[in-house]
Amino acid sequence: MEACPGCYNRRGMALATSQNFEHRTSRELCIAFSRALIDARNLPEFLEMVLPGIGRIFKTPKTVLIDYREHTDQFVLLHFEGYGPEARHDLQRRMPDMKLRRALELREPYRSSGDPCFLVIPFYLRDILEAVLVLEFEDAADAVLDEVGREAAQVVSKMLGLLMSSARLKVNQDQTFSTEDLRKARQIQLSYLPGDDQPSGDLCEVHGYNRSSALVGGDYFDYFSTRRGSLQGVLADACGHGMAAALIVSTFRGLLHSEMGRRSDFEGLFDYINRSIYAGDEYIQYLTGVFFDFEEGNRHLRYCNAGHYDPVIVSSEGHLRTLPGGGPPLGMFKESTYRLSHTELQAGDLLALFTDGIIDLQNREGDFFGVRGLTGLLTQYHERPLQEISNLVLQEAQEFTGGPEKEDDVTLFLMRIR
Numbered sequence: 139m140e141a142c143p144g145c146y147n148r149r150g151m152a153l154a155t156s157q158n159f160e161h162r163t164s165r166e167l168c169i170a171f172s173r174a175l176i177d178a179r180n181l182p183e184f185l186e187m188v189l190p191g192i193g194r195i196f197k198t199p200k201t202v203l204i205d206y207r208e209h210t211d212q213f214v215l216l217h218f219e220g221y222g223p224e225a226r227h228d229l230q231r232r233m234p235d236m237k238l239r240r241a242l243e244l245r246e247p248y249r250s251s252g253d254p255c256f257l258v259i260p261f262y263l264r265d266i267l268e269a270v271l272v273l274e275f276e277d278a279a280d281a282v283l284d285e286v287g288r289e290a291a292q293v294v295s296k297m298l299g300l301l302m303s304s305a306r307l308k309v310n311q312d313q314t315f316s317t318e319d320l321r322k323a324r325q326i327q328l329s330y331l332p333g334d335d336q337p338s339g340d341l342c343e344v345h346g347y348n349r350s351s352a353l354v355g356g357d358y359f360d361y362f363s364t365r366r367g368s369l370q371g372v373l374a375d376a377c378g379h380g381m382a383a384a385l386i387v388s389t390f391r392g393l394l395h396s397e398m399g400r401r402s403d404f405e406g407l408f409d410y411i412n413r414s415i416y417a418g419d420e421y422i423q424y425l426t427g428v429f430f431d432f433e434e435g436n437r438h439l440r441y442c443n444a445g446h447y448d449p450v451i452v453s454s455e456g457h458l459r460t461l462p463g464g465g466p467p468l469g470m471f472k473e474s475t476y477r478l479s480h481t482e483l484q485a486g487d488l489l490a491l492f493t494d495g496i497i498d499l500q501n502r503e504g505d506f507f508g509v510r511g512l513t514g515l516l517t518q519y520h521e522r523p524l525q526e527i528s529n530l531v532l533q534e535a536q537e538f539t540g541g542p543e544k545e546d547d548v549t550l551f552l553m554r555i556r
Contacts, residue, residue: 185298186471190219192294193273196257196287200274202229204238205302205377206267212498213238214377215445216269216424217466224462227448227509230497234506241270247291249281257281259291261299268302271295341434342369345524346551347532349495357493357547358387364398367434373491373551374427375446377467386423389415390468394429404431408442408468408476415469424469428491432483437555439489440478444468447492450513452520454486458513487555488520488527495548496531499539507538524552 185203193201199220204213215230237250241260250256255278259271271294275281283291346359361371372394376386393411401407407429415423426446432439441449443464451459465476483489492512499507515531522530528550 185217189217189271192271193220195290196273196283197280198273198275202236202272202274204233204236204270204272206241206269207377208266212494213270214494217470220274224464226445226464227460227462230447231509234508236272238270238272239504241267245295247283247288247295249278251278253278255281257283259295261295261302263299263302268299271298341437341556342432342553343524343556344369344371344551344553345528347528347549349548357495357549358391359491359549359551360391360394361551361553362398369432369434369553370398370404370430371432371491371551371553372427372429373446373493373549374425375493375547375549376425377423386415386425386469390425390427404429404440404442405478408444408465409474412444412468412474412476413472416472424467426467428464430489431478432553437483437485439481439483441481442476442478444474444476445470447494447497447509450490450492450509450516451481451483452488452490452513452516453484454520456517456520458517483555485555488516489553489555490516491551493547493549496535496550499535501538502540507535511535511538524554527552 189201189203190199193199201219202215203217205216206213213233215226215233218225218229221229235250235252236256236258237248238258240248241258245260245262247257247259250258255275257273257275259273260267261269261271273281344361346361348357348359357373357375359371359373361369363369374387374390376390390411393414394407397407397410398404408427415425424445427444428441428446428449430439430441430449441461443449443461445464445467448460448462451461453459461479461481463477463479465474468474490512496512497507497509501507512531512535515534516527519527519530531550532548
């Protein structure tokens with residue numbers, strides 16, 4: 139059976155429009171996916187092309203792709219369409235409203251009640267949840283699937299579940315590393331982190347904390363000075379954890395240091411690193427990260443965000459603001475671009491960068507510690523010494539869980555303007 143005329147374009151988006159959706163069958167949808175796969179050179183490009191079309195099939199422009207990390211039992215925002223470019227932070231905050239954990243029990247689409255309403259389509263391969271696709275509807279009445287729509291959702295689930303599973307890093311499935319190898323790898327990783335002799339500027343002080351959930355981990359932070367009167371810093375969080383994440387972080391660190399040494403300006407820095415990390419047809423590998431360049435003379439901060447949580451600033455009076463903006467994770471899409479944003483800092487300002495190991499901590503009732511929990515503590519303790527702030531945040535985050543810490547890498551980076 140041939141796909142209906144006009145539903146396939148040169149970019150491979152062989153998807154039905156909302157007007158003729160009711161006449162489509164699951165077989166036609168499979169044909170559409172197949173043609174898109176033929177045209178796409180790799181899975182990231184396929185996802186970038188096909189997700190907006192899936193949204194059109196289900197009559198909503200707002201689609202969110204969320205990865206599931208089985209080893210750490212975490213849901214991670216990966217890609218979104220139909221929202222503003224600065225929506226990542228808001229979507230991360232709203233993830234609990236999507237009721238994603240139900241996807242671990244259900245293998246068919248389900249709705250989360252509320253306004254707006256979310257329709258969640260789990261992507262499974264056999265017994266493993268690979269990811270979820272979340273469709274947002276302003277009107278809950280539109281988030282109802284008829285028989286044909288439910289069948290189409292099952293096709294989407296099986297197809298994308300298979301593709302995402304096949305594209306995982308091979309090293310994630312190869313557990314042949316000896317304990318001694320992992321210990322050596324961790325020693326190398328620890329040598330990457332800044333020591334006590336790292337530069338602190340005349341007008342700023344810095345402190346960083348890192349803990350890995352395994353012998354090797356996927357979090358990384360660093361700070362350095364490439365020119366007099368300046369301080370640069372970076373924080374990154376790789377997909378997954380263990381050896382696979384460590385390899386991505388090592389690649390990122392090598393590229394970053396190489397580029398920092400030869401650049402006089404950092405515009406385009408993440409563009410280059412993204413193209414270098416991008417793995418093409420072989421597999422998906424990505425990491426989120428934030429880079430900043432602080433000029434002490436005028437307290438000017440330039441920063442770039444690749445799919446990470448928005449940096450947080452607490453003023454000397456305890457007022458809170460975030461630094462929005464950025465692009466998708468590094469290594470996800472080959473042609474992604476990342477521009478430097480600008481802001482001015484004041485004496486007493488506290489800048490905080492963090493990874494999801496803190497944000498995703500849960501208590502026994504299933505509530506997340508969240509960005510709000512972290513920023514509340516940063517605001518409360520912002521006048522304390524940096525190491526004391528770090529210790530208090532980590533201590534109270536642990537008390538929040540009421541039990542053993544969640545198995546994920548944890549990193550917190552703080553900088554205060556004198």
